[in-house]
Amino acid sequence: MRVLAESADVAKVTACLSNGWEFLSGESRLFDRVYDVALAPQLAEFCYFMPLSELGKAAVGGVAVFIELPDANTIAAHMFGESPPDLHINNLNDACSEACNVLAMCVTLNLATEVDVDIGLPFRADSVVFDQICSTCEPIAIYKCNTLAGQIFVIAYDIANQS
């Protein structure tokens, strides 16, 4: 049984994501809903995951944000007000974590669910963690944005086979 389901108002989610990306990067970009699950990335240089749980209970899923290095540089430069060559890796991680916070909330706030969802803190998902996520969760909504440097993905997951 699924606890989380995608919002019926896709336009509201994509508008929120675009607004969020502009806040993070200073760039105006459009997000689109992607319906081909095969297009979901297997990992990215910066993959952050915001876990979701039923209030006071077990995990129900989460939202992952996938960002490649050039876009990580873009948002870190914008947020810290520094040029990319001066950016420390910690600042890239910090900016991508905040990107996960802002973008994942756009999806989370618009999920269709009958439970009170508790939002966890974003954490970086390396290949091991991401494999665990993929083995226990299935994507319920994929959003994509084309940037000058590549693509940003935001994917909502529901923990499969919850009883």
Add this chain to the structure above:
Amino acid sequence: MQTEAIHLSTPLRFLIVDDSRAIQAIIRRAIHHCGYEPIEIETALDGQQGLDIIEKFLPHLVITDWHMPKVSGLEMVQALRQMGHHNMRVGFVTTEKTPALLAEAVSNGAMFILHKPFNDAELVEAVTASILDVINANGSQPVATPAPEKTVGVPVPAPAMQAQLSVAMGAIPFRLIPDDRMVTEKLTPINLLGLYSATDHKGVFAIGLMDANAVCIVGGGVGRLTPAVVRAAMAEGQPTDAMMHNAQDFMRSAAACLTESSVAAPASVSLAKASIVKNSFAKLPEILSQQANRSDFRVSVPGYGEGRIAFFVVAA
């Protein structure tokens, strides 16, 4: 964004509490854009660190995230109230939108709740409104002293309305969004209409209009009513007598803003009459169709909701 520095006799102290150094950097920039000098800014990565710093630093304003490791923003605010810092100004910058939680922040004295994503101007506006009383008490002196500019055709400048609402709402956080035009289709079934007179002007000088939601929000805010009471009145479209009374008082006090009007700049403006009108009132379409010499605002209070206020200078 910053147009002039405001020199203060003592440093203005800010504490930024956020587990993201990136957001700390954004907030720090916005504080600098406010133009206050001198300022001191401290940062903390979670609520526990924030509490430790508060004890020694005694900030004039704490700007905090909500979701943080160890101690959340709300827990930090609750703790600092318990520690005796009942009047310390606190504002939230967060992605949290759960109404019950936001109401809890308001009840703990949050002066503003700004949702990410936001733009610098919104944060500057929130910070400025939150520390208005500190600035006024601090003997601020603008370094550059150009003659105050009055924007052409603006009966009520946004900063004047912001200040007036700050006085009325006290510690209740609100956002004032200028230039959101009031139109006939958005009127509520009943509305509060005020007629202003001015020295040296015959007849009606200006008209003020608050929709029922604004009456509930401002009237409820002045009365420090709970969000549930205000929302119930808004849902019914029927402000209570107390809300109506408070809203009329607010409309009366807003006359002071009209003396800052760039339209005619009268020496004295006063509210001559305030009355409830239905949205079918024949004069309303004519008033609302006025293109110039008007100031439109949307006021938003976390936990309460949103309402609309507009002022129209009608004197020739």
